[in-house]
Amino acid sequence: MAIKIIAVDLDGTLLTSNNQILPETERVLKQVSRQGIKVVLATGRPLSGAMPYNRQLKLMGKDQYDIVFNGAVIQDLAGNILMNQKMGYQDFTNMLRLQRLAHVNLHFETPDCFWTCDRDIGTNLANNGAVTNNMIKIRRPEEIPQAFSFNKIGFSLIDDLQEMDKLWxxxxxxVFNKYDVVRSFAEIIEINDKIASKGNALIQLADRLKIQQKDVMIFGDQGNDISMFSNPNFKKIAMGNAIELIKDKADYVTDDNNHNGIAKAIKKFVL
Structure with a gap:
């Protein structure tokens, strides 16, 4: 096995609890990148929310790639969109119906900004916009045009976690039959087009680069990473802080995101 792609989730995997990359993890990822291994950030965030970490890792340009919006979009790091799975106005109205089940925020993500019809925004949605460097546009439902399209849907906590449980x-x-639905954290539910997932996007990217799936290593910790861990061909590394389902599907469980779990696994299996 000669690893040629290392796909890394962001939150809870690459990033510590303080949203930082540890120096040793940064050093090791830069080292494998210099050796020609593609380091790919695979995240639920839009590209704008991943770019600060790409820059820190010195990953830039048309020959480097990110998987964003939980696999709905593949972009090179010059910003060009290579694959784009969209949802449309009917999906928008479906989600408004679903929101009525609980007192939660609902927003729609595009490469340019977030959209919501909620006048009252909880700290989770506000922080999401801030962390991903995205404007949040508030519009009434009747202001949304029929041509509206987006890549990802997010339901998030306003003030009561029981409301998120109620919705889930x-x-x-x-909804589960029509869409890819994951509860990525207790306070967040994410929905994509049925065929949009990190796992499917990573297969497409590997095919584009003419890299065999057995030469792909993945790191993850949460529900939106399950599609990658369901692929029997990938080398699957679960973080020590991962949910049990991820650990059960992994080939190896490394240390947690606050103790250089990525660096330790790469040094064990790659370097």
Whole structure:
């Protein structure tokens, strides 16, 4: 096995609890990148929310890539979109219906900004916009045009975690059949087009680069990483802080995100 792609989730994986990359992890990722291994950030964030970490890792230009919006979009690091899975106005109205099940925020993510019809925004949605360097545009439902399209849907906590539980426990079966639905954190539910996932996007990127799936290593910790860990061909590394389902599907469980788990696994299996 000669690893040629290392795909790394951001929150809870590459980033510490303080949203930082530890110096040793940064050093090791830069080292493998200099050796020609593609380091790919695979995240639920838009590209704008990943670029500060790409820059820190010296990953830039048309020959470097990120998987964003949980796999709905692949972009090179010059900003060009190579793959784009969109949802449309009917999906928008479906989500407004779903929101009625609980008192939660709902927003729609595009490469340019976030959109919401909520006048009252909780700190989770506000922080999401800030962390990803995105403007949040507030519009009434009737102001949304029929041509509206977006890449990802987010439901987030306003002030009561029981409301998130209520929504999660009452999502109708048709929603799971029609969309890719994950509870990425206790306070966040993320929804994508059915065929949009980090795992599918990584397969497409590997094919584009003519790299075999067995030469792809992945790191992750949460529900939106499960699609990568469901691929039997990838070398699958779970963080020590990962949910049990991720650990169960992993080939190896490394240390947690606050103790250089990525660096330790790369030194064990790659360097």
């Amino acid at each position: 426990n009452n999502i109708p079966e048709w």
